[in-house]
Amino acid sequence: MSIELRSLHKDPAACEGQTVSVNGWVRTVRDSKVFAFIELADGTAFRPVQLVLDKNETEDFDRWVKLKLGSAITATGRVVLTPEAKQPYEIKVERIELVGDCDAAYPLQKKRHTPEYLRTIAHLRPRTNLFQAVFRIRSLAAYALHRFFQERGFIYVQTPLITASDCEGAGEMFQVTTLDLKNVPMDKGEVDFGKDFFGKPANLTVSGQLNAESFCLAFKNVYTFGPTFRAENSNTPRHAAEFWMLEPEIAFADLSDNMDLAEDMTKYVLTYLLEHARDDLTFLNQFVDKGLIQRVEALAGSEFVRITYTEAIERLQKSGASFQFPTAWGEELQTEHERYLTEKIFHGPVFVTDYPKDVKAFYMRVNDDGKTVAAMDMLVPGVGELIGGSQREERLDVLLARMKEMGLEEAPYWWYLDLRKYGGTPHAGFGIGFDRLVMYVTGVTNIRDVLPFPRTAKSAEF
Amino acid sequence: MSIELRSLHKDPAACEGQTVSVNGWVRTVRDSKVFAFIELADGTAFRPVQLVLDKNETEDFDRWVKLKLGSAITATGRVVLTPEAKQPYEIKVERIELVGDCDAAYPLQKKRHTPEYLRTIAHLRPRTNLFQAVFRIRSLAAYALHRFFQERGFIYVQTPLITASDCEGAGEMFQVTTLDLKNVPMDKGEVDFGKDFFGKPANLTVSGQLNAESFCLAFKNVYTFGPTFRAENSNTPRHAAEFWMLEPEIAFADLSDNMDLAEDMTKYVLTYLLEHARDDLTFLNQFVDKGLIQRVEALAGSEFVRITYTEAIERLQKSGASFQFPTAWGEELQTEHERYLTEKIFHGPVFVTDYPKDVKAFYMRVNDDGKTVAAMDMLVPGVGELIGGSQREERLDVLLARMKEMGLEEAPYWWYLDLRKYGGTPHAGFGIGFDRLVMYVTGVTNIRDVLPFPRTAKSAEF
Numbered sequence: 001m002s003i004e005l006r007s008l009h010k011d012p013a014a015c016e017g018q019t020v021s022v023n024g025w026v027r028t029v030r031d032s033k034v035f036a037f038i039e040l041a042d043g044t045a046f047r048p049v050q051l052v053l054d055k056n057e058t059e060d061f062d063r064w065v066k067l068k069l070g071s072a073i074t075a076t077g078r079v080v081l082t083p084e085a086k087q088p089y090e091i092k093v094e095r096i097e098l099v100g101d102c103d104a105a106y107p108l109q110k111k112r113h114t115p116e117y118l119r120t121i122a123h124l125r126p127r128t129n130l131f132q133a134v135f136r137i138r139s140l141a142a143y144a145l146h147r148f149f150q151e152r153g154f155i156y157v158q159t160p161l162i163t164a165s166d167c168e169g170a171g172e173m174f175q176v177t178t179l180d181l182k183n184v185p186m187d188k189g190e191v192d193f194g195k196d197f198f199g200k201p202a203n204l205t206v207s208g209q210l211n212a213e214s215f216c217l218a219f220k221n222v223y224t225f226g227p228t229f230r231a232e233n234s235n236t237p238r239h240a241a242e243f244w245m246l247e248p249e250i251a252f253a254d255l256s257d258n259m260d261l262a263e264d265m266t267k268y269v270l271t272y273l274l275e276h277a278r279d280d281l282t283f284l285n286q287f288v289d290k291g292l293i294q295r296v297e298a299l300a301g302s303e304f305v306r307i308t309y310t311e312a313i314e315r316l317q318k319s320g321a322s323f324q325f326p327t328a329w330g331e332e333l334q335t336e337h338e339r340y341l342t343e344k345i346f347h348g349p350v351f352v353t354d355y356p357k358d359v360k361a362f363y364m365r366v367n368d369d370g371k372t373v374a375a376m377d378m379l380v381p382g383v384g385e386l387i388g389g390s391q392r393e394e395r396l397d398v399l400l401a402r403m404k405e406m407g408l409e410e411a412p413y414w415w416y417l418d419l420r421k422y423g424g425t426p427h428a429g430f431g432i433g434f435d436r437l438v439m440y441v442t443g444v445t446n447i448r449d450v451l452p453f454p455r456t457a458k459s460a461e462f
Numbered sequence: 463m464s465i466e467l468r469s470l471h472k473d474p475a476a477c478e479g480q481t482v483s484v485n486g487w488v489r490t491v492r493d494s495k496v497f498a499f500i501e502l503a504d505g506t507a508f509r510p511v512q513l514v515l516d517k518n519e520t521e522d523f524d525r526w527v528k529l530k531l532g533s534a535i536t537a538t539g540r541v542v543l544t545p546e547a548k549q550p551y552e553i554k555v556e557r558i559e560l561v562g563d564c565d566a567a568y569p570l571q572k573k574r575h576t577p578e579y580l581r582t583i584a585h586l587r588p589r590t591n592l593f594q595a596v597f598r599i600r601s602l603a604a605y606a607l608h609r610f611f612q613e614r615g616f617i618y619v620q621t622p623l624i625t626a627s628d629c630e631g632a633g634e635m636f637q638v639t640t641l642d643l644k645n646v647p648m649d650k651g652e653v654d655f656g657k658d659f660f661g662k663p664a665n666l667t668v669s670g671q672l673n674a675e676s677f678c679l680a681f682k683n684v685y686t687f688g689p690t691f692r693a694e695n696s697n698t699p700r701h702a703a704e705f706w707m708l709e710p711e712i713a714f715a716d717l718s719d720n721m722d723l724a725e726d727m728t729k730y731v732l733t734y735l736l737e738h739a740r741d742d743l744t745f746l747n748q749f750v751d752k753g754l755i756q757r758v759e760a761l762a763g764s765e766f767v768r769i770t771y772t773e774a775i776e777r778l779q780k781s782g783a784s785f786q787f788p789t790a791w792g793e794e795l796q797t798e799h800e801r802y803l804t805e806k807i808f809h810g811p812v813f814v815t816d817y818p819k820d821v822k823a824f825y826m827r828v829n830d831d832g833k834t835v836a837a838m839d840m841l842v843p844g845v846g847e848l849i850g851g852s853q854r855e856e857r858l859d860v861l862l863a864r865m866k867e868m869g870l871e872e873a874p875y876w877w878y879l880d881l882r883k884y885g886g887t888p889h890a891g892f893g894i895g896f897d898r899l900v901m902y903v904t905g906v907t908n909i910r911d912v913l914p915f916p917r918t919a920k921s922a923e924f
Binding site: 004006023024025026042043044070071072074099100101102103105106108121122123124126127131132135136138139140142143146150153154155156157158159160161162163164174175176177178179181182184186190191197198199200202204211214215217218219220221226227229231233241242244251252394415416418419421422423424425426451452453454455457458459460461462 | 466468485486487504505506532533534536561562563564565567568570583584585586588589593594597598600601602604605608612615616617618619620621622623624625626636637638639640641643644646648652653660661662664666673676677679680681682683688689691693695703704706713714856877878880881883884885886887888913914915916917919920921922923924
């Protein structure tokens with residue numbers, strides 16, 4: 001019987017004494033004269049299995065003790081429970097079959113490799129403990145998010161990545177084109193986009209929100225989850241050119257509902273990971289971020305504080321702490337401020353709401369004071385902002401006035417404005433950078449190490 | 463108590479006699495002198511709810527009977543079971559609140575609109591019955607696929623969309639650039655990609671397979687699910703420039719395991735939809751595709767036949783049917799052939815395997831006959847090919863020989879070839895065009911009508 005480690009680990013006692021076959025890759029080989037031990041990983045669980053080879057019982061013992069790290073094998077043997085050993089069971093091997101040999105030049109020999117080096121072998125790094133844990137957690141977190149929204153009846157809308165609207169600032173956007181760059185067709189000194197694939201300039205999207213709003217006003221509760229892009233030439237550990245964003249949007253809902261949703265979602269994902277990725281988290285907690293599990297558990301069980309931006313500024317000013325950036329009303333909150341609020345003042349997650357309208361986007365709902373908008377940022381210890389969102393401006397006249405104020409043309413937004421004419425309702429939504437969430441729940445501090453094949457300035461290997 | 467229709471529909475008896483509030487959009491208003499009936503949809507379920515207004519019991523009766531289609535309201539009233547009526551319950555309205563008025567120019571007045579017209583108002587079409595059903599099914603199908611793979615322990619790997627490898631034919635690919643198209647920097651007569659964002663030419667991917675193979679050889683079972691792109695200038699009902707693909711990849715597995723997986727996955731999704739989207743399917747069955755439910759049920763319960771390409775050619779030749787394209791060994795199977803096989807010969811789903819290597823990709827495993835490769839296409843009635851896949855060539859020497867034969871350079875594939883050097887194992891995978899699957903399960907025949915905001919040649923509105 002061929003069996004995966006994820007099944008075997010769950011209930012080894014069910015297989016006690018049975019002969020099973022496991023497929024996997026050799027992680028380590030230790031041998032003595034009569035016994036040898038092979039750690040075999042199959043990728044279906046964080047923990048490998050220990051294979052025990054016995055010169056007297058294992059066919060071709062002398063051959064298999066020389067197995068190279070990284071080789072793929074099928075091992076057949078008997079499951080033996082080992083309640084007194086480190087691992088709860090092992091397999092006494094009767095025979096091994098070599099499925100795929102490993103060249104001696106294998107770059108993943110048994111030693112500690114730096115993340116920088118491992119990025120140069122991104123095709124092999126998922127075989128290491130660190131990336132086994134990170135990418136398993138990434139997968140489970142993505143699924144947990146889907147599950148959360150689907151259980152609540154949200155519709156998953158796959159908003160387009162290519163956008164040809166001229167309405168968004170193209171400064172930090174990638175252009176998408178089929179024009180021959182060597183011979184760009186020109187017409188009266190301008191690029192002749194009539195000859196391009198879409199007949200006009202096209203970009204890669206920075207957010208699916210505007211499209212999601214359209215679906216929200218038909219399905220009430222929706223979410224997008226997909227890649228977004230930013231052509232920002234910044235070489236930081238927190239920015240990638242291609243990253244994943246989740247953006248829910250809810251109708252007949254205000255900022256308070258929006259915060260409820262963000263809080264529930266966050267707790268749900270963390271709880272799901274604590275239940276389904278325990279071995280991975282334990283490893284990360286031990287080798288990457290000593291406080292990880294405690295931090296994740298704390299957040300999953302937290303009361304989320306809600307304060308206004310105005311209160312936040314007051315608290316920061318009164319704190320007496322010295323910051324690099326000013327803490328005057330009207331200024332953006334910087335990461336140092338956000339972290340101070342969540343780590344030093346509230347010792348837990350905080351929603352900051354009602355920001356000055358001048359630092360926020362045109363679509364955010366203007367509050368009655370005329371100075372602030374119904375925006376929210378969710379700040380968490382160790383990171384700062386994890387989620388940003390707002391109630392959307394549903395009043396056509398107010399929205400138009402805001403757009404005028406900010407110098408935005410109406411024409412390209414015709415359909416977005418339509419949504420305010422035809423049964424527009426209060427609605428709200430937020431965005432969570434999925435990679436940032438994965439960083440948070442793994443303790444990994446560089447976004448390049450939570451993306452399977454990261455794309456950043458001057459780097460798009462593999 | 464505010465309640466969503468998806469909850470109310472499930473068990474109206476639980477709310478019998480209770481006063482509830484429902485939020486939604488007005489679909490129809492019918493009035494007589496004393497009574498009025500409003501169909502209210504809230505997007506959380508396919509079926510609207512019937513609101514009953516009574517001149518003697520409903521506040522401001524005269525105002526609400528003039529409600530415009532498309533208006534957003536909150537209606538509060540008592541749930542009354544109506545076992546003898548068409549709908550199982552209705553709400554006797556006590557009061558209504560207008561949440562968002564609807565301009566009289568609302569393009570979705572109560573009449574049948576053509577799909578072509580509705581594409582011009584893609585921001586409003588999700589409010590129609592057709593698109594309520596299509597996009598709910600799309601969402602549920604996406605989730606069912608995630609669920610299927612996650613239940614089996616597969617790792618979801620989000621492979622990158624931007625690829626800068628020079629290895630794939632750029633002919634039908636979109637270029638991604640931050641160069642100023644008006645002033646493309648040149649160096650010795652060539653575009654100076656050193657100045658571009660990634661420092662070299664970059665494209666939008668056509669498949670995540672090669673990247674997924676890398677993860678498959680670490681995690682055993684993985685899948686990708688994300689957008690893919692093709693800059694094909696073809697104006698057909700089955701092609702879009704941006705579409706979603708799901709691609710599983712399994713290690714220690716051969717073509718037969720691959721077919722098992724494709725069959726199980728297909729049945730799982732269809733069964734999930736039959737259970738979770740009954741109202742939507744019933745509507746589509748009635749108004750879009752009379753045989754839909756029967757076809758979906760049949761496929762979900764089918765035995766999937768498996769034949770080789772060689773057998774398929776023989777059967778087609780023996781059939782005596784006349785085809786537009788030839789049925790000689792070595793030729794591609796065309797849609798007419800595929801449909802004949804699945805509809806006329808086998809009357810059910812068919813896997814066709816072991817195609818001539820000359821019509822297939824370089825990475826497919828060469829069979830012992832030296833002439834065919836371990837490829838598979840899954841054909842289903844009404845469509846033809848729904849899934850295409852193969853066992854991958856894991857033997858380095860054979861793969862290199864194939865690449866040479868096909869004129870492919872080795873260098874850009876260095877990391878892909880590495881996977882064959884370091885514990886490479888038999889592995890296999892397939893791709894399913896998610897939009898095609900949605901077309902299959904909705905009966906909708908134009909891909910533009912299953913994509914929320916379709917992108918095709920000369921068209922990228924919204």
